[in-house]
Amino acid sequence: MPTDLDGHPLVDGDLTLLPWRDVTSIPGVRDDLVAASNDPEMVRWTTVPHPYTAAHADEFLGAPTPGTDRWAYVVDGRYAGNIELRPNGILGYNTAPWARGRGLTLRAVRLVTQRAVADGVRRLEIHVAVGNAASPSVAQKAGYTYDGRLPEPARQRGYVDELVRYVLLAEDAPKRTDIAP
Numbered sequence: 694m695p696t697d698l699d700g701h702p703l704v705d706g707d708l709t710l711l712p713w714r715d716v717t718s719i720p721g722v723r724d725d726l727v728a729a730s731n732d733p734e735m736v737r738w739t740t741v742p743h744p745y746t747a748a749h750a751d752e753f754l755g756a757p758t759p760g761t762d763r764w765a766y767v768v769d770g771r772y773a774g775n776i777e778l779r780p781n782g783i784l785g786y787n788t789a790p791w792a793r794g795r796g797l798t799l800r801a802v803r804l805v806t807q808r809a810v811a812d813g814v815r816r817l818e819i820h821v822a823v824g825n826a827a828s829p830s831v832a833q834k835a836g837y838t839y840d841g842r843l844p845e846p847a848r849q850r851g852y853v854d855e856l857v858r859y860v861l862l863a864e865d866a867p868k869r870t871d872i873a874p
Contacts, residue, residue: 703764703804708797710764710776710804713757719765725772726750729789738825739787740849766801768792776801778809783818786831798827802835803867810866817861822847822854832859836867 703710716722729735730745742749757763760780766773766788773792777785784805788798806817819837821828833839837859847854 703808705800705804707768708773708800708804709767710801711767713763713765713775716754716765716772719767719772720770722765722772723747723750723754725789726753729772729774729787732790734790735787736850737852738822738828740847743850764801764805766792766797768795768797773797774801776805778805778814778817781818782809782814782816783820785820786828793827799831799834802831806835806861806866810863815863819859820856821859822856824854829857829859835861836865837861838865 702712702715711719719725727745727747727750730741730749731743735741736743736745757777758779761777763775763777765775771791772789774786774788774797776798779785784802786798786801802819809817817837818840819828819832820843821832829839838861840858840860843856843858845856847856
């Protein structure tokens with residue numbers, strides 16, 4: 694798995710994926726993380742605690758789970774979301790409400806996918822709750838293929854959501870030449 698992109702950010706136009714160890718260098722990141730995590734869409738489709746507090750943000754801003762690589766999206770110097778690659782090759786991501794609708798998540802998924810493949814990851818997955826319209830669109834546009842339902846639904850905050858899987862094999866990954874292994 695990639696390890697914090699060897700400490701270097703990835704850049705695609707106005708989007709920077711900043712290695713998580715540098716996340717606290719983003720001005721206002723704690724307040725932005727609290728605001729984003731209390732957004733109704735974030736609460737509905739993720740497992741963030743609710744209500745999300747500054748204490749939750751402080752904990753999350755620490756190191757990710759061992760073996761998980763996480764990056765912050767930064768646009769115009771502001772936190773705009775985050776993406777992580779878990780040890781099992783599963784990507785997870787979210788986008789702050791003020792950054793949605795700009796294609797940032799798609800670009801972030803492409804950057805991490807391309808870098809992971811360059812680092813030797815052979816299979817990547819994105820798991821999506823049925824009903825979350827934005828995430829399947831991102832997965833498909835990034836080249837991931839629908840691979841069926843997962844056997845266990847997600848259960849959180851009184852919701853039971855069926856989960857579907859999108860898969861990308863390394864040999865099917867879009868190529869990009871400006872991402873060093």
